[in-house]
Amino acid sequence: MERLRFATVGSVDDGKSTLIGRLLYDSKSIFEDQLEHIESVSKRRGTDYVDLSLLTDGLRAEREQGITIDVAYRYFATPKRSFIIADCPGHIQYTRNMITGASNVDLAIVLVDARTGIVEQTRRHSLLASLLGVPHLVICVNKMDLVDWSPDVFNRIREEFEEFASRLSLRDVTFLPISALQGDNVVSRSPNLTWFEGPTLLHHLENVYTASDDNRVDARFPVQYVIRPQRAEHHDYRGYAGRVAGGVFRVGDDVMVLPSGLTTTITGIDSPTGPLQQVEPGHTATLLLQDDLSIARGDMICRPNNRPRQAQSLEAMLCWMDDAASLQTDRIYSLKHTTKLARAKVTKVLYRLNISTLHREADVRSLALNEIGRVEIHTTAPLFYDDYHANRTTGSFILVDENSGQTCAAGMLLSPRT
Amino acid sequence: MKSALRGLVDESVTIIREVAAEFERPVMLFSGGKDSVVMLHLAVRAFSPARVPFPVMHIDTGHNFPEVIEFRDRTVAELDVQLIVGSVQASIDAGRIQDVSGPRASRNPLQTVTLLDAIAEHRFDAVFGGARRDEERARAKERVYSFRDSFGQWDPKSQRPELWGIYNGRHKPGEHFRIFPLSNWTELDIWRFVDECDIPLPSIYFAHRRRVFRRDGMWMAESPFLVADGDEPVSEQLVRFRTVGDATCTAAIESSATTLEQIIAETAAARVTERGATRADDRISDAGMEDRKKQGYF
Ligand SMILES: Nc1nc2c(ncn2[C@@H]2O[C@H](COP(=O)(O)OP(=O)(O)OP(=O)(O)O)[C@@H](O)[C@H]2O)c(=O)[nH]1
Ligand SMILES: [Mg+2]
Numbered sequence: 193m194e195r196l197r198f199a200t201v202g203s204v205d206d207g208k209s210t211l212i213g214r215l216l217y218d219s220k221s222i223f224e225d226q227l228e229h230i231e232s233v234s235k236r237r238g239t240d241y242v243d244l245s246l247l248t249d250g251l252r253a254e255r256e257q258g259i260t261i262d263v264a265y266r267y268f269a270t271p272k273r274s275f276i277i278a279d280c281p282g283h284i285q286y287t288r289n290m291i292t293g294a295s296n297v298d299l300a301i302v303l304v305d306a307r308t309g310i311v312e313q314t315r316r317h318s319l320l321a322s323l324l325g326v327p328h329l330v331i332c333v334n335k336m337d338l339v340d341w342s343p344d345v346f347n348r349i350r351e352e353f354e355e356f357a358s359r360l361s362l363r364d365v366t367f368l369p370i371s372a373l374q375g376d377n378v379v380s381r382s383p384n385l386t387w388f389e390g391p392t393l394l395h396h397l398e399n400v401y402t403a404s405d406d407n408r409v410d411a412r413f414p415v416q417y418v419i420r421p422q423r424a425e426h427h428d429y430r431g432y433a434g435r436v437a438g439g440v441f442r443v444g445d446d447v448m449v450l451p452s453g454l455t456t457t458i459t460g461i462d463s464p465t466g467p468l469q470q471v472e473p474g475h476t477a478t479l480l481l482q483d484d485l486s487i488a489r490g491d492m493i494c495r496p497n498n499r500p501r502q503a504q505s506l507e508a509m510l511c512w513m514d515d516a517a518s519l520q521t522d523r524i525y526s527l528k529h530t531t532k533l534a535r536a537k538v539t540k541v542l543y544r545l546n547i548s549t550l551h552r553e554a555d556v557r558s559l560a561l562n563e564i565g566r567v568e569i570h571t572t573a574p575l576f577y578d579d580y581h582a583n584r585t586t587g588s589f590i591l592v593d594e595n596s597g598q599t600c601a602a603g604m605l606l607s608p609r610t
Numbered sequence: 611m612k613s614a615l616r617g618l619v620d621e622s623v624t625i626i627r628e629v630a631a632e633f634e635r636p637v638m639l640f641s642g643g644k645d646s647v648v649m650l651h652l653a654v655r656a657f658s659p660a661r662v663p664f665p666v667m668h669i670d671t672g673h674n675f676p677e678v679i680e681f682r683d684r685t686v687a688e689l690d691v692q693l694i695v696g697s698v699q700a701s702i703d704a705g706r707i708q709d710v711s712g713p714r715a716s717r718n719p720l721q722t723v724t725l726l727d728a729i730a731e732h733r734f735d736a737v738f739g740g741a742r743r744d745e746e747r748a749r750a751k752e753r754v755y756s757f758r759d760s761f762g763q764w765d766p767k768s769q770r771p772e773l774w775g776i777y778n779g780r781h782k783p784g785e786h787f788r789i790f791p792l793s794n795w796t797e798l799d800i801w802r803f804v805d806e807c808d809i810p811l812p813s814i815y816f817a818h819r820r821r822v823f824r825r826d827g828m829w830m831a832e833s834p835f836l837v838a839d840g841d842e843p844v845s846e847q848l849v850r851f852r853t854v855g856d857a858t859c860t861a862a863i864e865s866s867a868t869t870l871e872q873i874i875a876e877t878a879a880a881r882v883t884e885r886g887a888t889r890a891d892d893r894i895s896d897a898g899m900e901d902r903k904k905q906g907y908f
Binding site for chain 1: 611613614616617619620624625627630631652655656657658659661743744746748749750751753757766767769770771772773774775776778780782785793794796799807854880881882883886887900901
């Protein structure tokens with residue numbers, strides 16, 4: 193079975209790192225030397241239990257401050273599935289690191305402290321998960337031990353979240369009561385939560401169905417690298433290497449190359465593991481084509497009757513991530529979209545999204561750190577793209593500050609409003 | 611190929627090609643250790659049937675296992691890649707660094723200077739490393755494209771965001787990137803790939819008899835570079851190496867695993883991490899690796 197990538201998100205101190213530690217500990221995925229290490233650090237600091245958050249909070253500064261600063265990646269497997277975990281920071285100052293961790297996951301766990309319920313960061317992270325198109329969400333109401341395991345508290349938080357989420361586009365949301373500290377309903381069922389009839393968190397992670405999350409319809413192949421061996425034995429070999437961003441490519445398929453618009457046929461498919469008859473979304477391949485066309489990195493191979501959008505004027509939701517400078521509408525940025533590099537100007541901020549109320553604030557000229565807005569963009573070269581909701585790969589881009597080199601914004605392309 | 615491994619291969623190959631397309635002078639670190647061997651084989655597959663479009667580089671402390679150096683030279687010849695050797699001994703001879711002495715001396719930390727010198731000399735702007743995030747807690751935090759300033763330093767508190775599979779390699783002259791295509795592989799994934807694809811490895815990864823002695827609870831190999839103290843009796847044991855690095859700081863583990871199948875079973879059942887079992891240098895402090903990485907270490 194494929195790996196499941198998931199992230200833990202939610203407000204600071206709601207228990208994300210502790211939950212990951214608990215999940216690893218209770219699934220016996222912690223090594224003895226790691227456990228000894230965190231036991232001795234916990235003891236030295238006078239904590240009266242083993243602080244499992246130390247398993248992921250590995251940086252000196254994180255341990256000094258007791259918070260997560262950047263994403264930590266952890267790996268574990270059960271007989272049913274392997275997992276890649278991204279433990280994200282909850283602090284607002286590190287939102288861009290949370291976006292880093294959550295941008296490509298199959299599932300996000302939103303932690304909520306049962307005592308405080310939904311707070312601004314819960315809303316911000318849920319909104320970001322929705323914008324990023326994370327297919328599956330699990331709302332874990334944590335620290336149930338501190339509210340007497342009360343079903344009323346759990347149900348109230350659930351209702352509050354549902355009311356907020358009705359205005360987001362979330363496809364699949366599950367609610368679970370847990371206590372990360374003691375492991376209630378994380379890996380095993382809890383005697384304290386007999387009133388809860390749903391699954392444990394691990395059971396849910398092992399069984400959530402993700403096979404239908406890929407776009408298998410719209411064939412998209414951004415050309416990443418042209419392979420031309422300068423060797424006698426492969427003199428005529430010319431292959432177009434890349435990773436399938438959508439749909440399925442088969443030997444014999446008629447394809448169209450953009451921007452030229454010329455058509456040809458796939459005569460062979462090579463891959464890192466040998467020749468293939470067909471290649472599916474997410475997999476790398478080298479396409480061999482019938483005709484000797486001029487094709488370069490940044491071009492897009494698709495099917496003649498199913499092409500991506502093509503435009504130099506685009507609309508996008510933009511998350512601003514640069515703490516050194518806010519968005520300037522008269523400035524040129526580098527833009528990277530699939531394998532294509534262009535330059536771009538954000539010509540207009542259409543509105544800024546208020547994180548708490550989800551209101552669209554007009555009359556805004558800029559976006560500052562952690563702000564999200566809908567913008568108009570002009571690029572120096574046409575992009576071949578899809579609406580982000582149809583394709584996370586061909587629908588996403590980043591902006592780079594040409595002076596500092598910082599990745600200053602993450603963008604999700606949208607169909608123009610009609 | 612099993613689907614879980616295939617996904618990792620796809621990710622790594624994509625990263626390697628992206629770097630080859632966007633950087634002017636990439637280089638791949640190659641020590642002959644299992645991770646760098648797998649990384650090099652992925653590079654070969656990424657560009658096949660063309661040649662790998664960048665050289666490989668070994669930072670040689672001069673204190674290596676002879677089997678590994680022999681394997682290194684054979685592998686680059688077979689795979690038809692160019693090898694550059696950065697020599698710690700040469701850095702010492704040139705007065706760039708001072709050699710360490712004493713029974714517990716290890717040249718391992720000295721590699722940083724030689725590495726940064728080699729990067730400057732060849733003007734490399736991207737340096738592939740075979741580090742995995744499951745190895746160590748500071749590595750667990752590092753980006754795939756990891757920025758280094760003009761002093762070669764890593765700043766863990768202000769890493770660039772890295773979203774989707776879009777990588778930002780923008781830098782000024784003198785700055786460079788460390789690139790980690792194996793970020794999401796685990797030790798077990800490496801062995802499964804080696805097994806499925808029949809990748810040759812240095813013989814010291816497989817169980818063999820060797821003269822060793824106990825130090826800090828680990829089996830250290832007796833060698834011209836590492837001698838036992840008077841109170842450390844040397845004996846012959848059946849051992850193998852879980853990682854391969856500088857001979858002065860890499861320990862062997864007791865094992866009778868002589869086949870890949872046995873090694874995979876042993877790795878799956880291991881109760882101690884790879885570095886915890888074998889690396890003397892990681893025991894320095896809570897943040898030993900983080901501190902070394904900040905200085906420009908691998
Ligand atoms: N009583 C109780 N305390 C908990 C529980 N889960 C976490 N905590 C405590 O809450 C505090 C914060 O936990 P962390 O896991 O560091 O929180 P976090 O969400 O990772 O925080 P950031 O990453 O900094 O945003 C710690 O003191 C934990 O021990 C729980 O289920 N019950
Ligand atoms: Mg945390």
